[in-house]
Amino acid sequence: MAPVQAVLEGTAPAARPGVQRAPVVEARDLSLIFQTPDAPVTALSEINLTIRRGDFVSLIGPSGCGKTTLMRVVADLAQPTSGTLLVNGGSAEQARLDRAYGYVFQAPALYPWRSIERNIMLPLEIMGMPKGEMRERAERYLDLVGLKGFEKKFPWQLSGGMQQRVSIARALSFEPALLLMDEPFGALDEITRDNLNVHLLRLWEKTGITVIFVTHSIPEAVFLSSKIVVMSPRPGRILEVIDSDLPTDRDLDARETPEFLEIAHRVRVALRAGHSYD
């Protein structure tokens, strides 16, 4: 992977002891109730969470526990029913209008009529960037996700894993300080997934970007995160927030260390507690 310019100047990656980093996301008593024809469904119930600059936060829980909904609320793609939510100190809508975050969906959501290069340029076009700079950015971020030379290809000519890497490059291309990733590797095979996990971890280390990552894989959450938020199924609540202090330069082998297994065990216990709650 090529070196990347720091996305956020002056931010330190991960937990830097002793310094209180600025909050990026602050949720207070956040609830969201969906009105469905038969009965209202509580997707989120009294969520309290603070995510600070440079954190890599995983939201983990079983299907239907509201992790994606929480992320969509942060992205201003869904509206909370009650409670307050601050993103970068302002409203979620303001953050969206400021293009403060990049969103990576479960599916790559590439536009099939655009070449890979032009897919990455899509947000840049919308933001009105000059053509030369767009091309340069597309090249840089394609290189970053290991897809140099695929500029002129079209999405259907790439494998699923490659397409998802393109969608990550697209989210990074306008250099947001916050990256929201909704089970980005959920549909991929384990080998590709491991590979992308390492890529993502290195990227986070280098750029100091804040990442919120939705997953239902315990090893993935523990491997990637500096903070793991364990959620319970309906109504979606936060059961426990587990801090992880694995060495930042960890590789896949770290998943066999006692420290890793210990954190994974805590996550598993917390998840189980959520189930017995029903």
Place this chain on the structure above:
Amino acid sequence: MLPVVTVLAVLLAVWYVAAIWLNAPQVTEQLNRGRAAWSVSDLVAGTWAMERPVLPAPHQVAVELYDSVFGRPVTSKRSLVYHAQVTLSATVAGFALGLAMGVLLAIGIVHVTVLDRSLMPWIIASQTIPILAIAPMIVVVLGNLGFTGLLPKAIISGYLSFFPISIGMVKGLRSPDPLQLDLMRTYSASNAQTFAKLRWPSSMSFLFPSLKVAIALSLVGAIVAELPTGAQAGLGARLLAGSYYGQTIQIWAALFMSAFLAVAAVGAVGLAERGLTRLRGGRL
């Protein structure tokens, strides 16, 4: 290639046999009037060489087609090229009108809820009215207003062709999935940007099949519109004149000409489609 030739040969054989069968009564009567005895071969030859047959034989149509296309000056009123060009210009004008109308209606319907509720029933109702009933009225009304020639024909042609374009484009402009739309929202893209960069390109794969139907309908509309214009010019006029004077060979030649025009027009749309597909790396 062989299957195509086989089918063609079978069709021609059926046609020749049908010509014998349909023209036989007239030819028999004629032969009986003559004193001489006649054979079956006389009958067959007679049915394939009538001046005003019920069903002309294929070679008669081919000869008429050849004569009226290559045998006469293009500017002559008896040249089929002249009439085809008159119809084609009305078709193209009508198609352009239908395209503009269909696309604008679709954009309105997709973006404005009130239009979606109010316009759709009218659009569907417009197509339930037989074009043969409404065409003369359009011609008469526009004629009174001083519009003659191309415009009334183009309007009737457009009246037929806007419908498939409208329906196809409404579907196409609504085809982006929620994820693709959410993506635009995360970029806080304006409605115009979402339209230009997502809805419009998404709709292209729906537009082209609609265009192929629409251009064929444009041709039908142009020909129908030529029927009530007093048979001045165009393939429709040629058909009408042919039926007035019982010139069945002329009718069939005009029919074939309009079929060739339709194939060429649909082919042109197909060519445009292939061009766009190539720009998109091989998939529309």
